[in-house]
Amino acid sequence: MYVAVKDGKVLVAHREFDRVYDEALKKVGKGFVTGYILSGEPFVLL
């Protein structure tokens, strides 16, 4: 599962990287982190 995060908020989450990255890019332009998370893995909300 991929997530894109900005300012402590999840912008997009999906299993395909391109969908997450492109949607986050469209929403906020830049300044977000995209990451791959494993089942149950806690992630840092930057």
Added chain:
Amino acid sequence: MSSSRLTYKIAETEFQPEVVEAVRKAYGLDIGNGCVYSVFVSFKAKDGWTDPFWMIYDTGAAVSLLPLRFFDILGVWKYASIRLMGISPEMEIWARLTRARLRFIDVKGKRSPEIEAWVAIAERNDVPLIIGLKDIADKHGFSTDPKLKQFYLTF
């Protein structure tokens, strides 16, 4: 050049419910949590450094792995087509092996020196973001502190 140390938390991760249940049935035990080493990595793209990507630091991976979308993000123009195999020969994916410039960033914003490395860009977008050892292992020291649940990359 003086060395710098980047600090990351060792994250705990839950096993899939079916794994938990299978272990409970066979052993009568709770398997507990696993752990994962994740790092932030930025890449040099056509128009400067990218925002950081959260990647799995995998000492069992021979080479770093990125999803297909990176082909455009990095502006790749030269590559070798390869076939990557996982834990069994049946699990294989096609990828484009290319050169990339990257740097590690920790949660405090501390950055590593720039590293040029071979990376494999998969022909699909559902693969994990993995930092493997090729051109990475020989550029830094690696240590852990299990008590503090932290690991360190020293450059």
